Amino acid sequence: MVEETIRSLSVGGVSYSYRLLRQPEGVTEPVMVLGGALQGMFGWPQMEDQVGPVADVVTADLPGMGSADPLPPGPSANIVCAAIERVIDDLGVPQVNLFGFSYGAGLAYGCAQRFPRRIARLALGGVPAHVTPAQLDLWRRAADHLARGDAESFATLVTEALMCLDERRHVTKRQLAYRYVRRSMLHAARHSPHAVDSLRRALVDRPDFSSGLTGVPTLVFSGEHDTVTSPARQRDFAARILGSRFLTIPDTDHWVVLERPQEVADLAARFFTDAPLNSAPCLIPAAREELAVGDPAYA
Known part of the structure; x- marks a missing residue:
């Protein structure tokens, strides 16, 4: 039986909370889900359904979001990433899997750059790597x-x-x-x-998507018709992450997590348990792409 717990924490004098759905029979590290700037801890039922059977699922109202305290003036990435690491510490585990979508992809990527040893695997979807x-x-x-x-x-x-x-x-x-x-x-x-x-x-405190990442197994996925950041630009972003894989999900746009929710959650569960991705139901042969990065140009 899955046990639900909500815990309150603080970082830098800012109070916030996270929600833990514990899976006693999990087979991989806890999966922490980070979503849009206006998305709170109760917005991911599809991830709970698909990932819950194999791992603890963690969602949060991070500083400046949902029910949490507002952020102080100025750049916020450091304090939000510190809040995420504080959650990892509170879970009592050495590592978590991070799933970041849209705005949350930037947060997850920033965390992987700051403390890569705490991230077992990194899944990033709808990455706003280029904004005009x-x-x-x-x-x-x-x-x-x-x-x-x-x-x-x-x-x-x-x-x-x-x-x-x-x-x-x-x-x-x-x-x-x-x-x-x-x-x-x-x-x-x-x-x-x-x-x-x-x-x-979100306009002024953007993460640095131009720098690379090593040592963290990473999956980047994009909707086929994402108009926020094109699949081609997201693929270029993925190419800067050593050993990453990039997948395009057909018949979807930026909101791939709504248009193919169960399939995306299944893809995440496969990736976080090191299962094969090629047979994932969200992919078709004509649209399937897998990019293993080793090009010195992106080193």
Whole structure:
């Protein structure tokens, strides 16, 4: 029987909490899931269902997110990564598996760079490795809408910015994902005390995706039609991580974790237990890519 525990911690005077679903018969290190800037500890049921049978699952309201205390002014990456390492310490384990999606991919990557020995495996999806000036301007306008209290315009603008709405590209469950994302953004706008600050921090406090990583087994996956950062640019990012693998998941956009939720969670469970990835149900032969990095150009 899975046991649920919520624990409160603090780092740098900032209080936050994490949720642990303990699996007594787990076969791999605990899996910590890091999501979007406005996503809290209860937003990952698909990971709990698929990964829960093989590992403890950890989610969190990190500093500046969800129910946690706000972050102090200035750069926040160091304090958030310190909060994540504090969770690892509190779990009483030497290592965890990290799953990071979108904004959470940047956090997970930053943690792997800061304390690689604490990360057993690293799975990164929808990595915002390249953001254009036009995208930054859109996010600034979204933050301005939110600061003025215009939650409806904020939710629509952000949802459209994060999805591929080009009908010429097939995205499974597009309309369902659109409604879910917009409803989630609207809820965050109306109920999260950190929403405006989270958005503005994401604009100015970006991780360094240009530097490499060694010593941490890494999987990078992208939706086939990701319009936030293209699969090609995410593949270039993966190529800087020695020994990493890169996979494209067909018929999805940036919200691959919503459009193919069970398949993505199954992929993560396979990776975190060192099982073969080529037979994962989210892949088809025509779209399957696997990149083993050893090119000196990326060393």
